[in-house]
Amino acid sequence: MIETVPQEVEMAESHPMDAVLRKDRLPHIWCSGCGLGTALTCFVSALIKSGLDMDKVVVVSGIGCTGRVAGYVRLDSFHTTHGRAIPFATGLKLGNPELKVVVFSGDGDLAGIGGNHLIHAARRNVDMTVICVNNFNYGMTGGQLAPTTPLHARTTTSPRGNAEHPFNLPYLAAGSGAVYVARWTVLHVRRLEKAIGEALMKRGFSFVEIISPCPTLYGRMNKLREGLEHLRYYRERSRIVHGADPRDVDIELGGDIIVGKFVDIEKPVWGEVG
Numbered sequence: 001m002i003e004t005v006p007q008e009v010e011m012a013e014s015h016p017m018d019a020v021l022r023k024d025r026l027p028h029i030w031c032s033g034c035g036l037g038t039a040l041t042c043f044v045s046a047l048i049k050s051g052l053d054m055d056k057v058v059v060v061s062g063i064g065c066t067g068r069v070a071g072y073v074r075l076d077s078f079h080t081t082h083g084r085a086i087p088f089a090t091g092l093k094l095g096n097p098e099l100k101v102v103v104f105s106g107d108g109d110l111a112g113i114g115g116n117h118l119i120h121a122a123r124r125n126v127d128m129t130v131i132c133v134n135n136f137n138y139g140m141t142g143g144q145l146a147p148t149t150p151l152h153a154r155t156t157t158s159p160r161g162n163a164e165h166p167f168n169l170p171y172l173a174a175g176s177g178a179v180y181v182a183r184w185t186v187l188h189v190r191r192l193e194k195a196i197g198e199a200l201m202k203r204g205f206s207f208v209e210i211i212s213p214c215p216t217l218y219g220r221m222n223k224l225r226e227g228l229e230h231l232r233y234y235r236e237r238s239r240i241v242h243g244a245d246p247r248d249v250d251i252e253l254g255g256d257i258i259v260g261k262f263v264d265i266e267k268p269v270w271g272e273v274g
Contacts, residue, residue, distance in 0.1 A: 020044045020054065024244050029063060030158030033219075033227025035186035035212030039133050040069055042189055042210075043104065046196035057100045060089040060257065062114060064131040065140045065214075066106035087122045097271070099269050100200065101127070107134040107148040113168050115147065122176035124270040125204045130165065132169060135214035143217030150253040154221040171246040173207040176261045180206035181246060181263035184215070187234040188259060197259060204269050211257060222253070 012069060021044060030036045047057065057075050061067035063082035070077040080088045080270050083095065089101045103110070110118050110132045136153065137194040138144040145154040148169065152161040174181045180202040184192040199206035211232035213219060234257065241249075242260040 016048065017041075017044050019043075020047060020074055025072055029068070029073060031214075031216045033213055033215040033230070033236040034065070035135070035210070035227070035230075036066060036069070036133060037184040038189060039066075039131075039192075039210050039212055040072060042186075042193040043069070043102075043131065043196055044073070046193045046200060049193075050197055050200050052100050053199065056098055058089070059093055059100065060085045060092070060101065060103050060105075062105045062109035063140075064106040064109045064138070065135070066104065067109060069104045070098065082119070083109055083115075085109065086114055086117040086128075086130065089140055090121060093126060093128060097127075101129070102200070103128060103130045105130075105132065106133055106139070107136070107140040107169065108146045110262075111169060111172065112138075112147045115167075119172065119176040121244065122173055122178045122205045122207070125177055125179060125267060126270045127203055127205070129196075129199045129202070129206045129208070130173075131199075131210065133210045133212045134169060135212050135218055137214060137218040139214045139217055143214075143221065148251075149218075150255075152237075153218075153253045155223065166251070168246065168250045169209045170207070170249050170262050173205075173209075174246040177205065177267075178207045179204035179265050179267055180208075182207075182261045183209040183211065183249065184259050185234040185238055185257065187231050187238070188247055191240075198261070198264075202264075211251075211259075223226055235237060 059077040061070035062085040070079045083102045089103045093101045137146050145155045145158045147167045149162045170181045182195040213227045238257045240260050246262045
């Protein structure tokens with residue numbers, strides 16, 4: 001007698017993202033209320049819709065909560081040392097120019113420890129997509145002050161409030177030479193997915209900042225104790241301003257969050273000049 005599998009069981013065991021996600025490593029280990037699961041979903045969805053050859057897509061990450069993304073995707077992926085994702089990715093692109101190289105990491109990894117690599121890869125217009133999840137602190141190592149922590153915000157190493165002016169990441173990327181720059185929060189899932197898709201298809205250095213909750217550490221220190229409180233804050237405070245001057249999109253504690261597509265230009269890619 002031949003046993004048949006009920007259709008509903010087949011459907012339950014098949015998901016459009018199965019080909020890109022490593023199901024054996026799920027569920028993920030991110031904290032409840034963290035926005036990284038949403039950021040990963042938007043990335044995978046955009047990747048599938050892009051029509052790119054998955055055998056030629058490479059995901060590179062550094063160290064940190066966001067760096068774990070590289071371990072959840074069923075693609076060639078590399079978990080590099082702290083702050084060194086971009087130079088590693090540059091080497092991959094030089095070694096095989098046909099690759100679609102994606103760097104997916106956090107604000108501390110990319111703008112703090114790896115900040116020098118970020119500005120020079122943008123300056124050279126290296127053909128890669130950088131997705132930076134910004135949770136305003138070093139979330140994995142104890143919630144310390146990061147280069148993106150808003151002025152006056154509290155962290156475990158700035159309990160009286162941050163006294164250092166933070167990086168405005170879209171302005172940093174644009175000022176360094178990026179050809180595509182966008183920012184969205186994890187509340188803006190459809191717009192975020194679209195932006196990641198556009199960045200993937202853009203030739204040159206493309207940069208997408210994702211504002212994401214860290215309720216466990218940053219949120220606890222700044223009276224946003226749950227992920228839902230962060231999302232309510234994003235809904236109330238986010239303002240969509242496409243084409244905004246990146247120098248005007250600073251994020252202040254308690255202030256508005258300007259989101260949108262800020263830069264989309266064309267210029268020669270690294271290796272095509274001369």
